[in-house]
Amino acid sequence: MEKLTLVKVGGKIVEEPQSLKQLLSDFSKIKGYKVLVHGGGRSATALAAKLGIESKMVNGRRITDEETLKVVTMVYGGLVNKQIVAGLQAIGVNALGLTGADMNYMRSEKRPVKDVDYGFVGDVKEVNADILADLIGKGVVPVLAPLTHDKEGNLLNTNADTIAGEAAKALAGHFEVTLMYCFEKKGVLTDENDDESVISNLTPELFEKYVAEGVINGGMIPKLENSFEALNAGVRAVVITRADLIHTDGGTKIEL
Amino acid sequence: MEKLTLVKVGGKIVEEPQSLKQLLSDFSKIKGYKVLVHGGGRSATALAAKLGIESKMVNGRRITDEETLKVVTMVYGGLVNKQIVAGLQAIGVNALGLTGADMNYMRSEKRPVKDVDYGFVGDVKEVNADILADLIGKGVVPVLAPLTHDKEGNLLNTNADTIAGEAAKALAGHFEVTLMYCFEKKGVLTDENDDESVISNLTPELFEKYVAEGVINGGMIPKLENSFEALNAGVRAVVITRADLIHTDGGTKIEL
Structure with missing residues (x-):
């Protein structure tokens, strides 16, 4: 099997033009097939604040009510994802930005309410890696936003570490996968x-x-x-x- | 060649949950291969207003300064596009949301300043239909947001009618294309x-x-x-x- 490197980066690094540019340059130097998974929490919090929506976090996870879901859909699926895609295209990486709804590549279910009601947050149930693997084999580099869907019409907020882990496991049937988690150390x-x-x-x-x-x-x-x-x-x-x-x-x- | 129908709908119909649901149901009934192109201007204007950004229109086109570009990237590429994709997936249509930057399917150049400086608005220069046609042949239904890129790292705002016309012309090399423009009559x-x-x-x-x-x-x-x-x-x-x-x-x- 061919090698594939799946890199997960947090929000901070992709949310500032200078660090984003450096990251994309470093990412482009990775040999072989690759996938990028990104966060975007700081931008979501900033946009929510401008719109007068309070960001509530429990155990490091965002409580995602209906208005917050719109904010993360705009920020993760739109602003952050598309800026990364455009930035990669500029340096010759044939990027394709995706949420779990796109080609139904990652389906989740709304997290059941137990002690905490996380709102529109999805737990991953199914990853359709075949079509991703096919595109990757053609030189496409998926850029995965931390959003999934329930296949009933709802987008759901899903942690980027989870997206990375689930995508890596599903792609392991097609590639020799290295999963790379970036943090500050x-x-x-x-x-x-x-x-x-x-x-x-x-x-x-x-x-x-x-x-x-x-x-x-x-x-x-x-x-x-x-x-x-x-x-x-x-x-x-x-x-x-x-x-x-x-x-x-x-x-x-x-x-x- | 096989038949393909490319439908362009304006913003209003995709921006209200009820009319969007009806549209997606009608769209799903179109036989053969299909593509959807959408606007989203009303939502962009509404978000801009909430953020204190004035929407300036000249000849029906939005003057797109840096802050406005972020707004349309969030609204067209994120909110509207992904809600359509999730809605289509829910009724069995294998939708894939795209901007021109994704897989570099549509490259544009920033419009030269003549009488009017439109800002970050792109005139289409190149459409790469092969990879789109390949995905369409596999049952994927592209959902095209009114955004392109210059392949130098910049997303650009591009009129949805233009996106529809350019995509239709490029796909005409692969399919027998019917281009459908929706308006109020x-x-x-x-x-x-x-x-x-x-x-x-x-x-x-x-x-x-x-x-x-x-x-x-x-x-x-x-x-x-x-x-x-x-x-x-x-x-x-x-x-x-x-x-x-x-x-x-x-x-x-x-x-x-």
Whole structure:
């Protein structure tokens, strides 16, 4: 199978013209087939504020009422996604911006109300990777916005990390997939105060050892558990790194 | 060649949930391959107003400064386009929302400043129909937003009628294309006060006769001249009709 790199970047880096330009340049240098998944939360919060809509977050997730859904549809599906697509086209990358509704590539269901009513937020139920894989094989580079749909006419807000993980797992049937999560550090650190203490390679055994020793802790644990889940579902490698290192061998590489 | 119907609808009909639902149902009943092109001007004007941005129109065209470009990118490329796509998916139409930047299907150039500086408005220079035709052949129904790009990183605002005409001409190399323009009347009328006085069939000869007699006048003349231009470029037929009649044989059919 051919190699495919799926890169997930957060909102901040794609929301400022200078950092976006650098990111797209770095992304274009990745060899082989590729997919980009983006956030856009800061722009959504900013637009909502201008429109007098309060942004409510619970556990880091946006409560998405009807008006907020319109805001994220405009910002994620329109502004951020299309600026990335146009920026990639300018440097010769044949980008195609998609929400889950487009070609029904990712279907979700509205999250059931338990302790929290998240509103129009979707949990992924089905990924149709065939048509994506076909386009990728023709040189198209999908740019995935953090929006899905329920195939009943409703768009749903879906976390970009989730979109990345689900797309990577589904594409693993067609490609040898490396899933790359970008965050603000160079990788998983053994010492949070030392940015150079990057763990280059992580296995399930090493992960358990580091957790037992308290070297890996806090929010990094669920992030890595999700990574192992993707690996168990067929993704070849997960890399956790900083956005400016995506075209290098830097960061923490996680393999089974 | 197989038949393809390309339907252009204005903003108003796609911007209200009830009329949108009816339109999508009617559109889904069109047999054979199809493409939908939409506007969204009313929503853009409404969002701009909420954000304190004044909408300036000259000759019916929006002056698109940097802030207005963001508004139309959000509204045309995000809100309106994705609501249509999700609505079509719900009734079994495999829609894919596109701006000209997506897969570089439509490249334009910023309109040169003459008497009026339209700002970030694009005049179409190149349509890449091959990849669109390939997707259409696989059952995908493109939903085209009135946005293009210059392949230098800039999105550009482009009139939906123009998008429809240019896409129809380019797709005429792959399909037997009928280009359908929807407006508020049932067709081209011989008596503007009689909604039933629809000219069923129009040819260049009849058009000249009606213009000479003053039966066809005003804004309908450039609309029909554009239609003949599309026909001369290979489009099989142009139909001018009301949106609720797109799945019928109604309206004015124009052929060479």
